[in-house]
Amino acid sequence: MEKTIEIDGKQVTFKSSGAVPKRYKMQFQRDFFNDLLSMGVINVDFEKMSEQEKLEIVRKVNFxxxxxxxxxxxxxxxxxxxxxxTWLDSFDSFPIVDILPQINDLLYASISTKKK
Structure with missing residues (x-):
């Protein structure tokens, strides 16, 4: 699954694949799934939330x-x-409250099953 969003005037593509957990572990020496689940944002329906409710969710996220x-x-x-x-320095701003709702489906896809 892939998604391109605009951050600080730049088009940034995000992709979820089977390699994400391994790449994360190699780079940060932490377990991707533990970190993802501990943030508490998986399967949150941001579209139905007010800006205040979004801010409350984001406030709990480990930046x-x-x-x-x-x-x-x-x-x-x-x-x-x-x-x-270096990547983060390439942005003047990286607004988590705007980015998180847009990539939440990618995060959810990384832990969900396709079985019905």
Missing amino acids: DMFYDIAWTLAKTANPEIKDPL
Whole structure:
């Protein structure tokens, strides 16, 4: 699954694949699934929330984990992306409250099953 969103005037593609957990572990020495689930944002329906409710959810997110997960999804989509700090430095702003709802379906896809 892949999605392109605009961040700070730039088109950024994020991709969820089977390699994401391994890439995350190799880069950050942490378990992708534990970190993802501990953020508590999986399967949250941001579209039905007010801005205040979104802010309350985002307030609970571990920002370091979010940046690391976002970088991993972007790196999976584009192997040319630099290290996490260089990549984040390329943005004047990286508004989590705007980005998280847009990539939430990618995060959910990484832990959900396709079985019916």
